[in-house]
Amino acid sequence: MTGQRSTEPAEPRQSRIERNTKETRIVLHLNLDGTGASKIDTGIPFFNHMLEAWSKHALMDLTVDAKGDLDVDLHHTVEDVGICLGKALREAVGDKKGIVRYGASFLPMDEALLHAAVDISGRPYLVFNVPLQRTRIANFDLDLLKDFFRAVTVNAEITLHLNMHYGENLHHIAEATFKAAGRALAEATCGDAPMRAEGPKRPNHRPESPARTRSEQEVTVYALGALPRSTQLEPGP
Numbered sequence: 001m002t003g004q005r006s007t008e009p010a011e012p013r014q015s016r017i018e019r020n021t022k023e024t025r026i027v028l029h030l031n032l033d034g035t036g037a038s039k040i041d042t043g044i045p046f047f048n049h050m051l052e053a054w055s056k057h058a059l060m061d062l063t064v065d066a067k068g069d070l071d072v073d074l075h076h077t078v079e080d081v082g083i084c085l086g087k088a089l090r091e092a093v094g095d096k097k098g099i100v101r102y103g104a105s106f107l108p109m110d111e112a113l114l115h116a117a118v119d120i121s122g123r124p125y126l127v128f129n130v131p132l133q134r135t136r137i138a139n140f141d142l143d144l145l146k147d148f149f150r151a152v153t154v155n156a157e158i159t160l161h162l163n164m165h166y167g168e169n170l171h172h173i174a175e176a177t178f179k180a181a182g183r184a185l186a187e188a189t190c191g192d193a194p195m196r197a198e199g200p201k202r203p204n205h206r207p208e209s210p211a212r213t214r215s216e217q218e219v220t221v222y223a224l225g226a227l228p229r230s231t232q233l234e235p236g237p
Ligand SMILES: [Mn+2]
Pocket: 049, 171, 175
């Protein structure tokens, strides 16, 4: 199957989250079917840089306007942006019909290698094996990254596994974590039918609308590829 599909829904999957508390005031907009464009202002330059990397590699448009109590510390702002991003993902994904659901990405960045695996499962679970305890970049305490990804995971209701295989440079490790998570989510939120017909690949396919049934998809897959010779029964004597 090649070329433009005519069955894409007219409306992209989008959400807008506004959250105001004593500590933070946040407005976040997410478009799952975007191009990776972002406009991020959290008041924390390093965190802006990470969210821009996530958006670009998730092929999702993201705008964040967060005003937090940075004079206390960065914790409330980072965690609350995570809550809003998780809620936005949950809302934009909707009923999960017609999406791949699973996604994974190995992401190298110079000497660092990170892996992200995601299931849009409805069951929040974070595995975070990225050893960044008690380390800082500029004024950003890297402990906060685990809090951020926990907030995303719980509020998006997804299973997310983030594993560092190796790495030394803290900036590379942190950035590769965001990029890997973004790419895994891009794959997991793709439309299921084109992925099954064409094999895993990057384009940000939207789900079919209306979603085809599983049996119809399987018919298509079989129709596209003949069974290998070895699985065909020879006529008996
Ligand atoms: Mn960087």
